Amino acid sequence: MGIADDCFNVLLQNKSLRTDQIHELLSKINRHVTEEGISASNLNGIIDFLCENSQISTSTKGFLIKEALIPNGKVPRSTVYAILRCLGTRSQSTPDKLETSRVLQTELCKWLVHVYTYMDDYTVFEETYSEWFQLWQLDFLQHWITYLLFWSTTRHLVRPWRVRLLSSVGANSGYSNAKACATLVLEKFYSLVPDTRIYDAIxxxxxxxxxxxxxxxxxxxxxxxxxxxxIVKRSYGLSGPPLYSLFEKLSNQLSLSGVERKSHSSETDSGKMVPLNSVVTLGRLAEKLEYLMVPIDVEDVIKTKDQSCLAFIATLEPSDKFWRRLSQWIQLKLKLNSISADTASCCQSISTALITATFLNHEMSLNLSLLDDVNFKFEELSTYKTSEMATNTCSNLEAVRNNPQHYKESHFYHMCRHSLFKNWLLNEEGTGGEEALSCIAFIVSCLSEDMRKSIPSRHLSTTFRLLMIVLDRFPLDRFSDSSLGSCLLPTETVNAMMICSDPIILDAVSAYLVTSRRILGAFSNNDGLADPLNTNLKDLSNYLWSNNFKGDNHVFRIPKGFIRCMISALSTQYSDADVQQMFSVLNIPSLAFPCRVALRTLEEAFTSRVRFNMRLTKKTFTEFKKANSASWLDDVTSFRELILAILRLLRQHEAYCNVAKFLYTYVRSISKNVSQTLSQHDES
Structure with missing residues (x-):
């Protein structure tokens, strides 16, 4: 046994540990479990501990299941029974049942789906099939149990009453996704027993x-x-590909399932399918989204300039076969370039493909060592004069910007994004230099000017987000004291962006402040730049969290006295609300809607029977919680817990994650929270 096992044993054997001792043990587990794993003999005790212990928050328990419950061997059949004991809800027949948090129940089912590939005895799922089938009717468990039922169903388990129950639940609109879950299990039934009643049910x-x-x-x-x-490889010598192939085998079983339609149905369905290149507007894209076919030929997508086509590609799942074909297509083009030495043609053909692969699917990584193998150099991309990216040099950008008769914002910032992407490629290759810094500085100056004089458009916000990516990855040793200031935004621009109503811009400026602070930290003589930046950091923290408007100084260079007068005026209009909290992360214009969506996600995760539809303040939360304690967010007991839960969801969303990361980094009261500390450790 390793250190993680020893720490868990201390937790299991000592019921009177203080909270600080428990937190210290959890921190040790978090540090060592990714190297050692957990002994299979400890799994059952750990699961019971997580479901029964009341000294650890639900969010921390969920984190431990996802990040620390990593078995270093095959999972025993007894673990399935241990999990089953923790699942389900209290009923009239089981009034004394200790009901585990629904969030934890979901995490345990998800964990079991992942370890299904390496069970000691798969027949345990057949033995417990009736229990799993019963639990499948619970909406919050249905998604993950569907996979367990699909993989473990055998011919003798297919029964007419089960077909009727699946049909009944699937037709119930009160479930979140029962129709798809029921259909998938019924397809497995039909593959084992091709009965017309099952076909009709589907x-x-x-x-x-x-x-x-x-x-x-x-x-x-x-x-x-x-x-x-x-962990398994170190423990038992099992190589990487075989374990991964087990997951691929399970995925293939799912993807290959299906029921052949009757001939007239097939003709009807095929008639509905629409080629992607026939969709020329976003309105038609929305209308035909379910019936669009992904082209087999990658060039049909790459060569198009149509925004609706690329918008559809952005909706594809990371596991879609299109991304694999795109990667293979890029590699083929690069290999052809190494044979024919036709760099001009290669630069033209792969530029859009590289942008598509990099920014529409972050899970698809392009192996940069391959580019060395085929002798393709990124500087050729930058020097090739007829390539769209290469012509977007700093001098060309200046020429377009300074020609008011032909200047068009959308075209100019399109050129800027191509130029930034080129610089990102050069940085990856290690060949970016003064030209890259000059280009970044010019784009920063243009963004600064346009952000301050008008409401930012999507052209500005998307360019600014890409600028953040480039700055974050730009090597520190290529900055100099003279160039550093020109690559940072003026305080006035940052102020305007922080109070902007666009959540994308607020997320980007949050990332900008964190990145700029890291860059400035590498330079010793930077007081002239650090002081304004520190003011921006303080103002954004105050705006999102502290809400401290006392004193005579300024926030965003706005006198606090003026802000207090405005709050006072609102207090007379909204006397029933805690007005000060209307200026917080939950209620500011840029984040009010994302936070409301996050709250809805929480309510669905906890299967709440009522919905909160008022302003999110401490007062309204307390009143609503008191009136609906048993039917709304049963694991959230305070307004602070609600805010932290919403921040955790925002951090998982790519469009708003940097706002949450900013608060985790610069607000001490958040970082002290144990679950956030564990999450930050994982993130780092």
Missing amino acids: SQLKCNNRRLKTLKRPLWDEVFISRWNS
Whole structure:
């Protein structure tokens, strides 16, 4: 046994540990478990501990299941029974049942789906099939149990009453995704027992094809799989590919499932399918989204300049075959370049493909060592004069900017994004230099000017987000004291962006402040730049969290006295609300809607029977919680817990994650929270 096992044993054997001792043990587990894993003999005790212990928050327990419950061997059959004891809800027949948090129940089922590939005895799922089938009717467990039922169903388990129950639940609109879940299990039934009653049940459900395809692509936790693979490999010498192939085998079973439609149905369905190149507007894209076909030929997508085409590609799942074809297409083009030495043609053909692959699917990594193998150099991309990216040099950008008769904002910032992407490629190759810094400085000056004089458009916000990516990855040794200031935004521009109503810009400026602070930290003589930046950091923290408007100084260079007068005026209009909290991360214009969506996600995760529809303040939360304590967010007991739960969801969303990361970094009261400390450790 390793250190992680020893720490868990101390937790299991000592019921009277203080809270600080428990937190210290959890921190040790978090540091060592990714190297050692957890002994299979400890799994059952750990699961019981997580479901019964009341000294650890639900969020921390969920984190431990996802990040620390990594077995270093095959999972015993007894673990399935240990999990089953923790699942389900209290009923009239089980009034004394200790009901585990629904969030934890979901995490345990998700964990079991992931370790299904390496069970000691798979027959345990057949033995417990009735229990799993019963639990499948719970909406909050249905998604993950669907996979367990699909993989463990055998011919003798297919029964008419089960077909009727699946049809009944699938037709119930009160479930979140029961139609797709029921259809998938029924397809497995039909593959084992091709009975007309099962076929009719599938036809009557009329499941949305896109929903069913999405369900057939399990959302594997790649980080968990990678860590588990490394641990098993060290423990038993099992090589990487075989363990990964087990997951691929399960995925293939799902993707290959299906029921052949009757001939007239096939003709009807095929008639509905629409070629992607026939969709020329975003309105038609929305209308025909379910019936679009992904082109087999990658060039049909890459060569188009149509925004609706690329918008559709952005909706594809990371596991879609298109991304693999795109990667293979890029590699083929590069190999052809190495044979024919036709760099001009290669630069033209792969520029859009590289942008598509890099920014529409972050999970698809392009192996840069391959580019060395085929003798393709990124500086050729920058020197090739007829390539669109290469012509967008700093001098060309200045020429377009300074020609008011032909200047068009959309075209100019399109050129800027191409130029920034070129600089990103050069940085990856290690060949970026003074030209890259000059280009960044010029784009910064243009963004600064346009951000201050008008409401930012999407052209500005997307360019600014890409600028943040380039700055974050730009090597520190290429900055100089003279160039550093020109690559940073003026305080006035940052102020305007922080109070902007666009959440994308607020997220980008949050990332900018963190990145700029890191860059300035590498230079000793930077007081002239650091002081304004520190003021921006303080103002944004105050705006999002502290809400401290006392004193005579300024926020965003606005006198606090003026802000107090405005708050006072609002207090007379909204006397029933805690007005000060209207100026916080939950209620500011740029984040009010994302936070409301996050709250809805929480309510669905906890299967709340009521919905909160008032302003999110401490007062309204307390009143609503008191009136609906048993039917709304049963694990959230305070307003602070609600804010932290919403921040955790924002951090998982790519469009708003930097706002949460900024608060985790610069607000001490958040970083002191144990669950956030563990999450920050994982992130780092």
